[in-house]
Amino acid sequence: MIWKILEVLIFPGALFILAMSLFYxxxxxxxxxxxxxxxxxxxxxxxxxxQPIADLIKLLSKEDIVPAAADKFLFTxxxxxxxxxxxxxxxxLPIAGPSGIISINGDLIILIALMSLFTVIIYLAxxxxxxxxxxxxxxxxxxxxxxxxxxxxxxxxxxxxxxRSLSLRGIVEAQTSYGSWIIAGPQIIGFAIFIVTAQxxxxxxxxxxxxxxxxxxxxxxxxxGGRRLALFRLSRDLELFxxxxxxxxxxxxxxxxxxxxxxxPFLHTIYFIAKSVVVLVIxxxxxxxxxxxxxxxxxxxxxxxxxxxxxxxxxxTGVVA
Amino acid sequence: MGLISRLIRKCRAKSPWILLFxxxxxxxxxLEITACLTPRYDVERFGALLKGSPRHADILLVTGPVTxxxxxxxxxxxxxxxxxxxxxxxxxxxxxxxxxxGCYNTYPGLDSVIPVHAYVSGCPVKPEAxxxxxxxxxxxxxxxxx
Numbered sequence: 001m002i003w004k005i006l007e008v009l010i011f012p013g014a015l016f017i018l019a020m021s022l023f024y025x026x027x028x029x030x031x032x033x034x035x036x037x038x039x040x041x042x043x044x045x046x047x048x049x050x051q052p053i054a055d056l057i058k059l060l061s062k063e064d065i066v067p068a069a070a071d072k073f074l075f076t077x078x079x080x081x082x083x084x085x086x087x088x089x090x091x092x093l094p095i096a097g098p099s100g101i102i103s104i105n106g107d108l109i110i111l112i113a114l115m116s117l118f119t120v121i122i123y124l125a126x127x128x129x130x131x132x133x134x135x136x137x138x139x140x141x142x143x144x145x146x147x148x149x150x151x152x153x154x155x156x157x158x159x160x161x162x163x164r165s166l167s168l169r170g171i172v173e174a175q176t177s178y179g180s181w182i183i184a185g186p187q188i189i190g191f192a193i194f195i196v197t198a199q200x201x202x203x204x205x206x207x208x209x210x211x212x213x214x215x216x217x218x219x220x221x222x223x224x225g226g227r228r229l230a231l232f233r234l235s236r237d238l239e240l241f242x243x244x245x246x247x248x249x250x251x252x253x254x255x256x257x258x259x260x261x262x263x264x265p266f267l268h269t270i271y272f273i274a275k276s277v278v279v280l281v282i283x284x285x286x287x288x289x290x291x292x293x294x295x296x297x298x299x300x301x302x303x304x305x306x307x308x309x310x311x312x313x314x315x316x317t318g319v320v321a
Numbered sequence: 322m323g324l325i326s327r328l329i330r331k332c333r334a335k336s337p338w339i340l341l342f343x344x345x346x347x348x349x350x351x352l353e354i355t356a357c358l359t360p361r362y363d364v365e366r367f368g369a370l371l372k373g374s375p376r377h378a379d380i381l382l383v384t385g386p387v388t389x390x391x392x393x394x395x396x397x398x399x400x401x402x403x404x405x406x407x408x409x410x411x412x413x414x415x416x417x418x419x420x421x422x423g424c425y426n427t428y429p430g431l432d433s434v435i436p437v438h439a440y441v442s443g444c445p446v447k448p449e450a451x452x453x454x455x456x457x458x459x460x461x462x463x464x465x466x467x
Contacts, residue, residue, distance in 0.1 A: 029365075033363070033365060036360060037360040038360045038363040039363050039365075039366050040363075040365055040366070041365055041366065041368050042366050043335065043366060043368065044335040044336070044368055048366075048368070050335070051335065051336065053332075054331075054332040054335035054336045054368060055332075055368070057328065057329060058329070058332045058333050058335075058336045058379070061329045061332070061333070062379075062403045062404065063403035063404035063405075064403070065376065065401075065403050213373040214373075217373040218372070218373045218374040221374070221377075222373075222374045222376065223374075224377075225374075225376030225377055225402075225403045226376075226403045229376070229377060
């Protein structure tokens with residue numbers, strides 16, 4: 001029992017996931033800066049590795065402002081629910097073994113549902129702050145969800161169909177027993193669709209329409225400052241960790257790899273982190289080389305090209321597998 | 322002088338997020354501040370990010386002469402920022418009125434409107450001067466002077 005509690009709270013649970021998500025934000029920012037020929041954060045700790053922690057503590061220590069016009073209930077609870085949802089989702093990731101802390105049949109579906117729910121929370125957060133810019137941002141977030149949600153689900157389902165399992169544990173075990181990763185074969189297209197739609201899910205640069213800084217200041221988060229903003233930033237980092245981990249698990253074999261007797265949890269963690277950092281690097285390069293699209297461009301792109309491609313891929317996967 | 326307050330001061334010094342307010346200046350100072358974000362000067366080295374919303378920002382950079390029209394807006398933006406907040410007056414116009422000194426529609430400096438923590442002089446300012454002002458401000462935050 002005590003081991004289970006430690007597992008949930010420390011490794012590979014909450015504390016480890018939070019530390020890794022802050023580390024991922026640093027990798028993302030540093031690589032982004034290097035791709036733009038800048039130095040990036042480098043004064044907070046060695047190579048600026050403590051920059052996300054400094055940002056987090058600074059925001060937590062700032063004054064807490066609730067605008068008079070804001071909906072008090074939504075303004076208070078959405079920043080708490082947002083990181084909780086994503087942290088709960090991260091518990092499903094198989095980090096230190098073939099199965100996560102929570103492993104049930106069909107947890108892939110739960111993860112997809114959690115990610116959609118997160119966007120709903122963002123919509124509520126934007127509308128609850130009762131600011132016209134936040135309202136525009138929130139509407140854009142909900143509209144964008146209509147575009148990318150179905151291709152994302154279909155791309156992940158293609159991985160599940162080729163592994164013949166809807167649980168992450170089953171997908172990892174199938175890849176171990178086949179001896180090759182799911183990305184080998186037609187699923188390379190599925191991986192590409194996943195990368196594009198996950199970028200939209202995280203509202204990163206080609207799809208950062210809901211928080212477009214040059215048009216609508218900061219989008220849905222415009223009224224959130226201090227510790228509420230800290231929680232939203234944290235949930236963004238956790239989402240980065242969740243989606244890179246999910247991509248690594250479904251398409252790149254997750255924590256599987258050559259093992260040494262007695263060192264399994266350690267090696268599993270190393271493989272998981274290495275593979276998800278590869279996915280993270282792809283995310284960051286994607287973010288650095290594109291400019292922001294308009295909302296209608298995103299919707300028409302995803303309904304005209306991504307959707308038929310994803311449906312075609314499902315049919316191909318069904319025939320092949 | 323507890324350990325926690327020292328940690329918080331250090332974190333504040335390591336992540337100064339910037340908000341740029343232009344009172345209707347000639348844009349030269351704004352361009353020089355934008356140059357700070359480019360690869361040549363890269364203010365993100367100090368952990369600084371340019372933010373759009375006053376609720377997210379720590380440091381308010383004000384450029385341009387403080388006109389009667391802009392005064393109320395500056396005060397409003399300043400009051401929207403959460404504590405602790407710092408103000409840097411960028412350029413001669415903002416610091417003293419510059420060529421508009423004594424005009425019927427300008428104030429003789431930003432510090433007659435809101436408290437100012439650092440001044441940068443120049444017309445326009447040099448990006449190095451803005452970086453110097455930021456680093457001095459950050460050092461003072463870390464020492465706990467302000």
